[in-house]
Structures are given as C-alpha cells and as structure tokens.
Amino acid sequence: MSAGDRARARRLAFDAVHVIEVSAKTHARDAALKMLVAVGELNHAERLAVADGSSLLSTNELVKAVAATGDLDRAEAIIRRIRDLYHAARAWIELVTAMAHAGDPDRAESVARAMTDPGDRSEALAALGRVS
Structure with missing residues (x-):
C-alpha cells in the first residue's frame, strides 16, 4: 500500500468513526427526548428537540404530547422551528390530526x-378525513 493509499484509508476510517459518533449522539438525544415526553417534561423536551434536530419519531411524539395538552399554538410553534422540511411536514400532519381530535376541524383543514x-397537503387532508 502506497503512502497516499494509507493516508486515504486513514482519512476514511476517521470519517467512518465520526459518522458513528454522530449517529450515536442522535440516538441518545432521541432516547432522552422520548423519556422527557413520557414523564411530562415538555419544556425540556422542546428545547432538546429544536436545538440540534431530532428524529422524525421523537419530534412527532413531542408535537402529539404538546397538542394533547390542548396547547395547539405551542405545537404549531414547535413545528415552525423544525429545520428539516420532511420532519416538519410529518409533524404538520400529526398536528392536523390532533386539531381535529381536539374539536377544531376548521383550523385543522x-x-x-x-x-x-x-x-x-394530500396526506394531511386524507388524515383529516380519517378523523372526521
């Protein structure tokens, strides 16, 4: 193996380790967020979720938990701070469903x-239709 090949292999190994470390941190953050939601510590969960981003599952759990308290405005504000468009869209769909369950189908629509x-939009309207 040439010196250039060894240097490249070393760089790739360090990159792989970094990916694993980031993945582990994300997993740990999501586990902590789920625990905070489960024990009703929504303020702490919210700060954790929007600080660095969280997984889709944990973000949706937070939005559902906040919406379940009846604070639909706060749930909406959380979603507006989600930077990942896919995560935000999934959270909006969860909120539409929660709004309908909370007796506010006009706002949900x-x-x-x-x-x-x-x-x-189609998915959100279909979800709303399933609740109505």
Missing part, C-alpha cells in the same frame, strides 16, 4: 390546505 407540497 386550514392548516392542511396551507401545506405547500401537494403530496404533503
């Missing part, structure tokens, strides 16, 4: 129709 991506 308004939120669903405001979604800009046609696929996400």
